[in-house]
Amino acid sequence: MVGDILNGSCLCGDVEYQVRAPFLRFAHCHCSRCRKATGTGYATNLYVSPDHFEWTSGRDFVVRYDLPTAASFSTTFCRNCGSPLPHHTRSxxxxxxxxxxxxxxPRHELQGHIFWDSRAEWTTANDKLPKYSEMPDWW
Structure with missing residues (x-):
């Protein structure tokens, strides 16, 4: 996995980026903030060190939103198409x-479902991944 390079982009293609292994974590998040930010039942996120990430085009189209009522929640999106994009954690x-x-x-195993107890009632998971009621201690 070390050295793997993955490419990503927004829906309209105006923003592109590259991310390089090793990947720190990979999980489905069911918290209400992730659900609202994605408009889906959960957000599937991969975590990397900042020195393993690079915008390759369209950086000027990237908009960040820091939720004022949250100590750590942020989201980033393309200002043209609204697609969710990578972002630095507030730290x-x-x-x-x-x-x-x-x-x-990504060639990295999913590590589980986090904030499972906050999931939408209509969300199901037919996989054998661990389900954590909140943020696990190892996170």
Missing amino acids: GREIVVPAGSLEEV
Whole structure:
């Protein structure tokens, strides 16, 4: 996995990026903020170190939103098409990569469902991944 390079982009293609292994974590998040930010039942995110991420085009189209009522929640999106895009955590220690924006499949095993107890009632999971009621201690 070390050295794997994945490409990603927004829906309209104006923003492109590259992310390089090793990947820190890979999980489905069911918290209400991720659900609202994606408009789906959960967000599937890959986490990397900032030095393993690079915008390759369209950086000027990237807009960041920091939720004022949250200590750590942020989202980034393309100002043209609204697609979710990678963003630095507020601490700056990691990049959160929306897995659906990747062109290739990451060669990193999904580690589970986080904030499972906050999931939408209509959400199901037919996989054997671990389900954590909140953020696991190892996160």
